[in-house]
Amino acid sequence: QKEVEQNSGPLSVPEGAIASLNCTYSDRVSQSFFWYRQYSGKSPELIMSIYSNGDKEDGRFTAQLNKASQYVSLLIRDSQPSDSATYLCAVKGAQKLVFGQGTRLTINP
Amino acid sequence: ETGVTQTPRHLVMGMTNKKSLKCEQHLGHNAMYWYKQSAKKPLELMFVYSLEERVENNSVPSRFSPECPNSSHLFLHLHTLQPEDSALYLCASSQVASGGISGNTIYFGEGSWLTVV
Numbered sequence: 001q002k003e004v005e006q007n008s009g010p011l012s013v014p015e016g017a018i019a020s021l022n023c024t025y026s027d028r029v030s031q032s033f034f035w036y037r038q039y040s041g042k043s044p045e046l047i048m049s050i051y052s053n054g055d056k057e058d059g060r061f062t063a064q065l066n067k068a069s070q071y072v073s074l075l076i077r078d079s080q081p082s083d084s085a086t087y088l089c090a091v092k093g094a095q096k097l098v099f100g101q102g103t104r105l106t107i108n109p
Numbered sequence: 110e111t112g113v114t115q116t117p118r119h120l121v122m123g124m125t126n127k128k129s130l131k132c133e134q135h136l137g138h139n140a141m142y143w144y145k146q147s148a149k150k151p152l153e154l155m156f157v158y159s160l161e162e163r164v165e166n167n168s169v170p171s172r173f174s175p176e177c178p179n180s181s182h183l184f185l186h187l188h189t190l191q192p193e194d195s196a197l198y199l200c201a202s203s204q205v206a207s208g209g210i211s212g213n214t215i216y217f218g219e220g221s222w223l224t225v226v
Binding site for chain 2: 004008034036042043044045046049088096097098099100101102
C-alpha cells in the first residue's frame, strides 16, 4: 500500500465548477497535511496546510481533513483555467514528509 | 524573487562528467532537502540536512553526494551518473519544528533539470 495515495487523473472540470481532489494516507499518526500545486515545468508551490479535523478555507480553496478515515481533500470553487496544474498531497508522519504522485487537473473553458 | 534559489536550472552531462547542483535559501530556515522528481512518480526524498547535519539518506546511490557547508547552502555533487538519473532535482528548506505539530512546511526552489546522455 502506498503511503500517500492520489488518483493520478487527469481530472477534467468545467470552468466555474467545483474541483474536488482527494488523498488518502496510511500512517495513522500523521499530524500535518499539505497541498501543493505544480504547474508544468515548475516547482511545487504550497497552497494549503491543515492540521485539525474539519475544514479550512482560504479564498477559493478549502482543505478538508478526516483523520479517522485517513482522508484529506482539496476543493477549488469557481475553477479557473489558471487552476490547471498537478496537485500534490503531502503528509507528515512521525518522521518525514511523504508526497503522493499528484492529480493532474484540467479546467476546461 | 523566490526564497530558495537553485543553479543551474538546466544541466546536460555525460555519464563520465562531474558536476554539482547548488541551492541557496534566504528564508532563515535550518533544514534543507534534496528531492528527485521523475515522470509519473512521486517526489522522492534523497537527503535531509537539519542544523547542517545529514539526518536522512534514503538509500541514494553513492554517485550522488550532498554537501551542506552552512544552513543556507546545499550542494548535490554528481559523478558517473546514468541516463535513468535524468530528472528534475528540487531543493527545499524548512524550519525544523521544535515541538508541536506545525512548523515543518517546506518551500521548494525552482528545480534543476538534469539530463544525462
